[in-house]
Amino acid sequence: MQKFKIKKYIDNSNVSRFRFWIQLVSFFIFVYGGYFFIEIGSRLPVFSCPYASGSPGGCYLIGVQHELNSTWSTIFSPRGISILKSLGIFFIFFIFLNKAWCGYVCPLGTLQDWITKLRKFMGFSFVRYDEMSFKKLKKIKYLILVLLILIPLAINNSFFGLPVLPHGMHTPFCQICPARIILPLFNGDMSQIFVDFTDTTTIIMTSLGLMVAAIFLVGSFVKKRFFCFFCPMSALQFLFSKIAILRLIKDGDKCTRCGNCSRVCDVGITEIADDVLSKNIVKDDCMMCFKCVEACPEEGALKVKVVNFDIFSATEEGFFKRYGETDDPEHLKKHGLLNSNEESKKENND
């Protein structure tokens, strides 16, 4: 019975509010944690950027680019085992939170959510994409993932007899990643805002980086979670998503396809509403913020599970708590709710 009560309390709760606080704490840890001697390792599935002096660790993408920046003979020697080891560490981190790393922990994700809050505060509408072209654009993240693996290899090894790439292309993704430029700003470090004039490659890569950072800021102002659509970390995570512990499960039989879930979705996933056959409904852009579950009025149609244990489910009661209750004084007055509260207060005072 006690267990029942706790579950009901959670189902009625406002997960978005909870998420806001988790994000705030995470942002602090992953941008300032280093100053407090926090050390989480350098194979993290989020943008914890070592370029920022306060970072408590490093993101896995930076690690994998360094590791692959070597010749085939090194990679296939016993030293290559370390590449597998770091993939293993990444995987162990990832498997617990699944894509919730993006929705709850990633500082770059949090930053975009704050920029969205700023837009809402200013009363501007968000931008809608044309669906068809957008579906194609989303594929870019996989392309970036492949490139960030191939380019370091191509610096040291010749593919099909082609000349090797210049060394200036090392850690190519980091050079264009907005985290490298933006996160250090929070540590008061502006040194990443520069163009490296060493040679043509560095000029191109560093100016590209500055452009991406600018696009990041403007893009996330007009579109929720703009950068996440192109994030190679999101692509890499999705490869392992099916076997993660935290899951988002849909019961298609209970779904009316009302579309509440997809319309509150920050990344605009439509399958969550339209697909009534899949059980595992985590898509590549999903960041597991669970706003969809909050917006679903159908008992048990969407469920958040840890392995097979329900931790948060869509309920009628929860939906109407979140979306039906009003704090509008005129409405409350009309139904005598405001008066009775005041009266009871009076009674208490007496």
Add this chain to the structure above:
Amino acid sequence: MINATDQDRYNRLKKTSTIHYNMEVNKVLSEIIDDFPDTLSGMEYFYNKFKPLEAGESIYPKGKKLIASMCIHVPVELIYALDAIPVRICSGAYSADTAGSDFLPAKICPMVKSTLGALYLDMLPGNANPDLIINPTTCDQKKKMGEMGEEIGKEFYVLEVPPSKDSEEARQYWQRTVKKLVKKLEKVTGNKLSRRKLKRSIKAVAQAQSEFRRFMRLRKNAPVIFGKDALLVTNSYFFDDISNWTEKLSILNDELEERIEKEATVTGPRTPRILLTGSPSIFPNMRTPILLEKLGGVIVYEEFCSSSRMISDTVAVDEWFLYDMVPAVADRYLKPSTCPNFTPNDDRIRKILLAMEDYKVDGVVYQTFTGCQLYDMESRKISKELEKFGYPVLNIELDYNPKDSGQLTTRLEAFLESLKENKRKK
């Protein structure tokens, strides 16, 4: 210009139709109230909503614009937010059917005929005198009926509903249609849609939805209310003030909860539980539900646009500004709708199949009005799908003429008998 004899004819028609309408209403009400034992006290309010009215007496508050709609696809949230009153005028009156027939071909659905007739004769719920009549382009007959508007001296506003709802294109199209409707409503009411008022009206409708869903949840138990009563509750949603309606339903729900606790059911445990779907039963056309329940069945779920389809589905807004609230409201009237004018319409089958389990239904009665192609065409697919799972289905066809109930009675009786037999075997 109507000449004197025409005017005379019209007045005579109106007078006789009104008399017939009142007779019809009284007869159906007495069947609903007196022919069943043990009525719920919470139903009193809803019964009173259907009492015949004296001519000319409008039940609506003065000074507010009245917006009539002919479908569930008209977003009531917007109407409330603009300080106007929505009234759904789809008619179930046989007495208005004849008047409508004058303007329409013979093989037309009686609901369309009756609605047009009621408009022509000003026999709308609560003597409504609408400032705007919104006609959504759902089924062909309703769509084309709008063209008769000029002939009966009324103006219809055409609300363009897409023929399919699955694609993003349809959704965009519909959202633009709704934005255009906002402009029209603003013009008619003279008010401007504001963020605060729309938010308030979305929440007020959500309260009604929440209460209605509670009502439906209670009906999953051993039956404590008849379907004929449930249909009056939802039928009064057509024209009742939404917060009054919610409040009264809440009182009724409390009573039902008490009855469930006391196990004071309206029927025995052996009574076949029926799901009623198809062409909508609209008061006073309550023939099928009344017959079904008089003959010893109980309706536990109605998949009708005069019932669950009209109220259940919700609005979820992400950013409480007009730019997101208006599309959110629009979505609620498109995406979850199981109206057969959409193709494909698999959602309707899935909804019925889920209800079969949730409401422990024993059999389905599928009602089609003579001349309604869409429900007729879908009955085949739905029957097949239900039979696949072993659920018995009875397809019936009827119009608004109450006289030919003989055959209907025999068929319903036989169907209920076979359901009882099935239950006994279990």
